[in-house]
Structures are given as structure tokens and as C-alpha cells.
Amino acid sequence: MRLEKCWFCSSTIYPGHGIQFVRNDAKIFRFCRSKCHKNFKMKRNPRKVKWTKAYRCLHGKDMTQDSTFEFERKRNRPERYDRNVTEQTLKAIPLITKIRHDRQKKHITERQKQGKTKERERDAKELEQDIQMLPKKDVLSAQKTKVVVKVSQQQTEENLMEE
Amino acid sequence: MGGKCPHRKVKKRRLSHKTARRGKFLVKADDAVYDELVKLADAGKDADATQLPVDEDLPGMGQFYCLHCDRYFASDSVKEEHYRSKRHKKRIKQMSGPAPHTQLDADLAAGMGMPDNGLKLMSM
Numbered sequence: 001m002r003l004e005k006c007w008f009c010s011s012t013i014y015p016g017h018g019i020q021f022v023r024n025d026a027k028i029f030r031f032c033r034s035k036c037h038k039n040f041k042m043k044r045n046p047r048k049v050k051w052t053k054a055y056r057c058l059h060g061k062d063m064t065q066d067s068t069f070e071f072e073r074k075r076n077r078p079e080r081y082d083r084n085v086t087e088q089t090l091k092a093i094p095l096i097t098k099i100r101h102d103r104q105k106k107h108i109t110e111r112q113k114q115g116k117t118k119e120r121e122r123d124a125k126e127l128e129q130d131i132q133m134l135p136k137k138d139v140l141s142a143q144k145t146k147v148v149v150k151v152s153q154q155q156t157e158e159n160l161m162e163e
Numbered sequence: 164m165g166g167k168c169p170h171r172k173v174k175k176r177r178l179s180h181k182t183a184r185r186g187k188f189l190v191k192a193d194d195a196v197y198d199e200l201v202k203l204a205d206a207g208k209d210a211d212a213t214q215l216p217v218d219e220d221l222p223g224m225g226q227f228y229c230l231h232c233d234r235y236f237a238s239d240s241v242k243e244e245h246y247r248s249k250r251h252k253k254r255i256k257q258m259s260g261p262a263p264h265t266q267l268d269a270d271l272a273a274g275m276g277m278p279d280n281g282l283k284l285m286s287m
């Protein structure tokens with residue numbers, strides 16, 4: 001049993017799901033649902049359709065390079081059954097998926113940081129430009145800023161002298 | 164391509180949807196054309212220089228072929244005219260761009276690694 005990936009949206013296709021198209025040059029195209037199949041028939045490019053994985057990876061929306069991606073792959077060679085290896089693999093699967101999910105979450109928060117700083121800058125600029133539109137008591141509260149207080153150097157020198 | 168009159172009473176001569184769509188099936192897909200072009204470029208051959216096989220079923224005995232658009236023309240002059248068309252130029256631009264999407268791209272985007280084919284059994 002193999003869990004295939006959808007040609008269009010890259011989601012996993014479980015047995016008994018989706019549809020498969022074999023072109024007359026024997027190339028196989030698998031689709032997870034009729035939505036993906038229809039989009040293929042319309043000759044849409046998955047790289048240009050925003051909800052596909054191909055688009056998200058290409059535009060830096062999702063994490064693309066990570067060591068956790070190395071585990072799941074197509075292995076085109078016979079594997080000799082080993083009970084211990086199988087057991088360890090089954091144990092490792094949930095662990096690796098958890099690590100991957102955590103890293104993906106981190107990637108998205110890192111990605112969104114830039115937008116947040118930009119938003120803050122925009123807000124500051126707006127406040128500066130349109131501050132006269134606010135009623136007076138609000139202006140006073142908005143203008144409260146931190147004032148840097150200089151600690152005089154002399155004191156420290158005196159302290160040093162005493163020592 | 165295909166019949167015309169959908170309101171015909173005679174069953175034999177009604178519009179056949181299959182024959183109307185047949186041309187669509189015969190057109191080569193983008194990735195197949197791209198592979199062909201890459202193969203030619205790797206071999207270092209020019210698309211026009213290769214000798215085409217004579218086929219009497221095709222227009223112009225199959226001698227005037229546009230590789231980018233997968234079309235046969237009746238004569239050299241028609242082919243030249245096609246080369247000057249907007250459609251052909253658009254097609255060239257598309258084909259000179261990045262490689263079309265494949266199943267491997269879909270797998271990589273899904274978070275799979277490169278396929279593992281094991282050790283090479285024979286030294287090439």
C-alpha cells in the first residue's frame with residue numbers, strides 16, 4: 001500500500017480516494033478529489049493557484065528545507081522485513097511529525113514578524129500625521145513617551161574617589 | 164472536427180460530442196512538448212534541420228511542423244506565417260520559462276524527500 005500525493009494540491013491520497021488519469025504516453029496523474037481533477041482539466045498551473053502546496057512552497061509561505069522532510073520518500077527498492085526496525089519506525093513517526101509541526105509553526109510566526117513591525121510603523125506614522133484629529137485629553141495620553149534620564153557622571157567619579 | 168447540427172432528427176447525423184472533442188485529446192500536453200524541446204537542446208540539434216517522416220494523412224505530408232505548438236502546416240509559407248503570429252510567440256515564451264509542474268514537484272512540495280532508488284546495481 002502506498003500513500004500517494006495529489007498531482008495538483010500535493011495532499012495525501014489514501015486508498016479508495018480520488019481519481020487517477022493515465023495519459024496516452026503512460027504518464028500517471030493522481031488527484032485527491034474532483035476539485036483537483038477539474039483544475040487539471042482546466043489546464044491550470046498549480047504553481048499559480050494559491051491554495052496548492054506548490055504555490056505555498058514556491059512563495060516562501062511554507063517551510064521547504066528541513067531535516068524532517070528526509071524521512072518520507074519513495075523507496076524504489078525492496079526492503080527486507082525486520083521486526084525491530086519496524087517497531088522503532090512506528091515509534092518514531094509521531095515524534096517526527098510533532099517536531100515537524102513545531103518547526104512549521106515557528107516558520108510561520110517568523111514569517112509574520114516582518115508584517116507586524118511594518119504595521120506598527122504604519123500606525124506610528126498615522127498617529128503622528130493625524131494627531132490633531134484627537135480630542136485634547138487623548139493627545140496628552142498619546143504624547144506620554146519615555147524620557148531618557150541621564151545619570152550624572154560626577155557621582156560615579158566621587159564614588160571612585162572615596163573608594 | 165465534429166458535427167454541427169445538434170437539432171437533427173436523424174440519430175446518425177446528430178452532433179457527436181466525442182468527435183468534437185477529439186482534437187483536444189490529440190494535442191500534445193505542455194510537459195511533453197517541453198521534454199521534447201529539452202531533448203533536442205541537449206542533443207544540440209536544430210528543430211528545423213531534422214528530417215521529418217512523410218505521412219500522407221497529415222497536412223503537407225507532415226513536412227512542415229511547429230514543435231512548440233505541435234502543429235502541422237500545409238506549406239512552408241503557412242508555417243512562416245505561423246511563426247510570425249502572436250500565439251506562436253506566446254508559446255515560445257512559455258516554453259523557454261521554467262519546467263512544467265510534475266509529480267516530483269508535487270511530492271517535494273508535500274514534504275517528501277527525493278526518491279531513493281538504492282545502490283546502482285551495474286556500473287555505467
